Amino acid sequence: MSDLYEFPTALPDQGDDGRATLKWAGTIVVLATLGLALFNPTAISGWVDDLPPGPTNVRLAAIGEDWAETAGRIGLGAGHARLHAVWKTAERADWKGRQPVEMAATDRPATP
């Protein structure tokens, strides 16, 4: 078996300059982080909400919510939200003509 089979990330070096590659990789990581923060703002506020309560986290939560609100106003998260809605519709889709199944008591989500 080849080295590439054994080690999937061992792609051949095409005379890459180490420094230039690092700059290239670093740029990808930074731009991808910014892109995700821009287009998926609810992920940040959702994450902050899950942090243990404390003065710093309360401030962070406020910043996260402000950002989610601003991004929502400009429509930055619209693409993500539309895709999510399509996925939820696919989740709910059922076979044609089938009656909804009565869930067992244990399977039902708890109601407040």
Add this chain to the structure above:
Amino acid sequence: MLFPTLTFGLFFLVVFPAVWAARSNEWRKLLLLVASWVFYGAWDWRFVPLLIGSALINWGAAALIARSDDARTRKALLIGGVAANLLVLGFFKYFDFFAQQAGSLLTLFGINQDAPLMQVILPVGISFFTFQGISYIVDVHRGRVPTARLLDILLLMSFFPHLVAGPIVRAADLVPQFQQTPKLNRGTVSMGLLLIVWGLFKKAVIASELATQFVDPVFSAPAAHGSLDLILAAYGYAVQIYCDFSAYSDMAIGIAALLGYRFPRNFDRPYRSASLQEFWRRWHISLSRWLRDYLYIEALGGSRGGKFRLYRNLMITMLLGGLWHGAAWTFVIWGGLHGTALVVERVWATSPRTRGIVLPHWAKVVLTFHVVTLGWIFFRAASFGDALAYLGGIVAPATGAVTVTPLIVLLIAFGLAIHALRWDSMTRLAERLRALPAPAFAGALVAAMLVVDAMRFEGIAPFIYFRF
């Protein structure tokens, strides 16, 4: 700290630049070591000393073995080192299980003695790092690897990408990499990022959706479901466990690549196997190779000593391999089922009466997949009784509900269809991506991750193999 979470993303955003900005290779390794302990401590700080102690024992045992010229002393040190690892694993993972079994056995003889249960907390990843330690001292004893410096062994056993759920990376693979200053090339970075996104998709979309929307409800109340649901949930679990575990391995391999290190492949489209023997060459490759090299061949003698010994050794290896997965009889039965199937395959291939009967390749693939899926029912069920009830529900006439949805069927079909891809499909894609300018690559990455995030089930369930 789970890989597909924002917490890990932020952790990696600190580690990645810090590691590449390190002044020397020694500083880089020290940084990685501290980062690995922070990563491990995020679960439970109390077990970081256990991880360090385990590395110290293995480093010390190997150093003493290498220093000794006397074969008996070397053997005694090897046995001592292996026993120390097994004691750690045995105490944390199996103490309560064996205490319970001993209590049940005493009850059979009329002695009613409460088992001294200690409610031992299982440190995450203990099965992986103890096996790594054992392989290091056995390899040093056999002269397969030279002894390594303490820093390298500490990092070998603590390195966060593989620490909690593998792959089991051996010293021979990783220590030589630690001794050199790592260098990135565009191909490695492309492949690393691709594996991370692909792993994220398999875990967050396929495995999580199947688990929460179908497999878990069916396995928790099999009597309430019809045969079709039970059959499809078994297939669903086969896809779920593959997408869950291989996703972790893919992400681990990708993260290590971004830090400049290469890990071995851990999965290779296992459900296209035409025999159980082939399945174990494609499923959790680092564990099956470990079991083959250190248990089946090294400790039990492999196929030396005739047919009976070969069959016995196969059974012992698979039974212990099953027990490695968890302290429960269902795992032992799962291992026993695989061991039996492996023995049957050998007998079938060598017996003069059966060796002429050869099934077409596709039939062998279908048969192997169903034997593996049968095993998964025992693996997934909470008890032996639950597994039998589940199987009974498949065989009995359907009376329960059929709850499977079109999306679930599609996900199961997709999870199986990806096994038809070429082994190097991802490599070929990475070769194309390496030519892209950074902004275009980042744009593609963001688009892919947004799609995954939009499709994923709310929240992230822990990886199945974290329990092991």
